[in-house]
Amino acid sequence: MTSFSLQHQALEPSWFAALDPRTRLLAAVFFTLSALCLSALWPLIALLALALLLTILLGCQWRLIIKRLLAFEGFMVLVVLFLPFTVAGKPWFAIAGMEASYQGVIQALVILLRGNAVVLALLALVGSMEPVKLGYALAGLGIPEKLVQLFMMTVRYIGVLFDEHQRLRTAMKARAFVAGSNWHTWRSYGHLLGMLLVRSMERAQRISGAMRCRGFNGKFHLLTPVKWHRRDTAVLTLAVLLFLLPLEWQWWQYGF
Amino acid sequence: MVSENIKQRDDRVTETSHSALLKVAGLGFAYAQKPVFSEVNFELYPGDRLALIGANGAGKSTLLRVLVGLAKPNSGSITAFGQHCVGEESFQRVRQRMGLLFQDSDDQLFCPTVLEDVAFGPLNQGLTAEQAIAKAQTTLTSLGMAQFAERITYRLSGGEKRMVALATVLAMSPEILLLDEPTNGLDAAAEERLLQHLQALPQAMIIVSHDRAVLERLANRAVILQSGQLDAAVMHRHPHQHAHEHLHVHPSSEVEAGKHGAKEHH
Structure with missing residues (x-):
């Protein structure tokens, strides 16, 4: 993978x-x-x-x-x-x-x-x-902290989402799915995307729960080492x- | 059932003289009108290491989420550290003292670097940046993870992620640890390392795990959640005396070389 x-x-x-x-x-x-x-x-x-x-x-x-x-x-x-x-x-x-x-x-x-x-x-x-260094650079240049955090979260979770996508794709392939130009293919990709969205949503909820467990109250902290x-x-x-x-x-x- | 519980608690109070860290009474939770559990009663005392067992989907993780206020119960009350918990604000105070280790460490580690992630909790507790970094470093060192401080969280292996996730929880100096499948997905070496650190911790714990060996090492008391009810369970071990065959797996090259003779096959 x-x-x-x-x-x-x-x-x-x-x-x-x-x-x-x-x-x-x-x-x-x-x-x-x-x-x-x-x-x-x-x-x-x-x-x-x-x-x-x-x-x-x-x-x-x-x-x-x-x-x-x-x-x-x-x-x-x-x-x-x-x-x-x-x-x-x-x-x-x-x-x-x-x-x-x-x-x-x-x-x-x-x-x-x-x-x-x-x-x-x-x-x-x-x-x-x-990419993390780029985030620090952006913060160091005075880009709004919320945007920097958004960028950092993207960097952090894009790989996790990609892995999830790959797992779903592998599972489809393992059941002999071959992409073609037919209705079945489009529907399957629809399911794949839908599933990915649902899982991302659930993960976002779990992450937010984990953040609240550690006392998150809307304030982000960036220990910028630039x-x-x-x-x-x-x-x-x-x-x-x-x-x-x-x-x-x-x-x-x-x-x- | 209720009266029995109260009697049991009275015994505990006279026996330990400590008051309960956590007291749950008549707790019920339903998901989309479908009851997950109801009338859950239990107490957690200092030094308790409570194993929470039950089948898949019995609601063990949900119960942990309810305890820290991430899910709202339909009925019952939670009293933590002598305070009755209702509403987000009281749970915010509870979460400062009750640490939940999530099943998937990817959910827990969201900061760019390990040090930032571990310092996140202490910063939320109101420490200054320097204090929080110092606290994070001490915690990482106590878990033997000091050299990971500058690492990028998403580049860590599964075992490293779990250790860092534990550090993020411990950095807040919790008095109760809630562990949701702590050894899930870890290889033998990583599991051993985690268990050794967990065993050495002084906190009261609630441990959810399907792994009997893990529970045997960590827990000193058990409750079982089945068909929506929480009941006390007995953990015991007894010697088995029966002859049986073992499955032995050796590399075929070694077998061919005659390394594993008949005497080995007990």
């Missing part, structure tokens, strides 16, 4: 793992901001190269990165296919009477590059982090300067 994990186990260098998780989160935010400000092709390619460099430097596992990128690329394919035909501008070529414009192609390329750069950087900077060091300031400054480089290139070459 495979177990479910939100984290792709990165082989991150120890200096990187020792950083305050907020540094990594903030670096990712600045990277995204920089990507959003870029609209010229070559600076965007430079940013994508930067993201690739980060991925290599921080020792990510390519198999996992590619697997996660593919899920994202499925969405990107639609953008690349439709944008050239829907953006008005100078016509470039025509397929079956529909004209593709230069502007549309460029716009599709920009979105493709920007999206991939951001996703790669996020996977390298945040995706390699223990500490900002001087090296975090240094790394974040360096990262922000690095991420600003393509932006400066764009301003210098193409204006605002």
Whole structure:
């Protein structure tokens, strides 16, 4: 039985793992901001190269990165296919009477590059982090405690729910269930989902009971162990300067 | 039945001079109009280790839930630590002193790390963060789990989860422990470790278990819940003197090598 994990186990260098998780989160935010400000092709390619460099430097596992990128690329394919035909501008070529414009192609390329750069950087900077650490980082950045707790609970129980789902699936398979395109399949999946919902509900009630047993009265306590060091300031400054480089290139070459 | 119980209690009072930690009288619970149990009477005294036995679905877990106020009884009264318990507020006070160990530790451990989970109860009791962490660490150390403090709860094994769940309960310094199938789903080594720690604890306990060996080691008194009634039960052991065959399981390679001769087959 495979177990479910939100984290792709990165082989991150120890200096990187020792950083305050907020540094990594903030670096990712600045990277995204920089990507959003870029609209010229070559600076965007430079940013994508930067993201690739980060991925290599921080020792990510390519198999996992590619697997996660593919899920994202499925969405990107639609953008690349439709944008050239829907953006008005100078016509470039025509397929079956529909004209593709230069502007549309460029716009599709920009979105493709920007999206991939951001996703790669996020996977390298945040995706390699223990999800719990991400929760601490969010709390440390002043995100409302209720939202952080919601996130922490999700992290805690998504695996438990996944296991429950797997057990039900195995039980179905053990009784010779094979998914097909028929009414029986849909009904069975309906039962599976319904059962999962009922069980989640019951588990939620048991958890809430257990919390009340330990004196829970609506107040959550987060013993946040994040500490900002001087090296975090240094790394974040360096990262922000690095991420600003393509932006400066764009301003210098193409204006605002 | 009732008068018998009272007489029994009087005997206990003169005998121990302690007053009951927990007194349950005429307790009844129904689920969707279907009665689960009724007229349940019993008392728990300091030092009592009460085995609560009964078939699947007899309502043992429900009774434990009723005792800490997680389920509302239809009739009867619960008196804990000399206080009559009615309503959520009084049960909130009871839960500070009566710890329930859940059957599934995944229900009990909801915090990101072990230390946070164990400190959750003490924090709710009003301790400061430092005090709560200190308390959590002491509790973990007393169970030999100190090195697990920084671990992520959902990455623990089943046995480790159960020990941490016990730590979360003990960190609140309860006077009564309610154990719902404490050894359920544990392997032999984890079970042995848990039982050793449980045996060494001073608290009064109510233990629900189907495992006779577990009850034999933990309990000194027993009640049985059957067809909705709670009756006193007798735990006894007697030597069996009968010849019988044992099932022996040896690796076939060892048998072929002649390691297990006929003399071994008593």
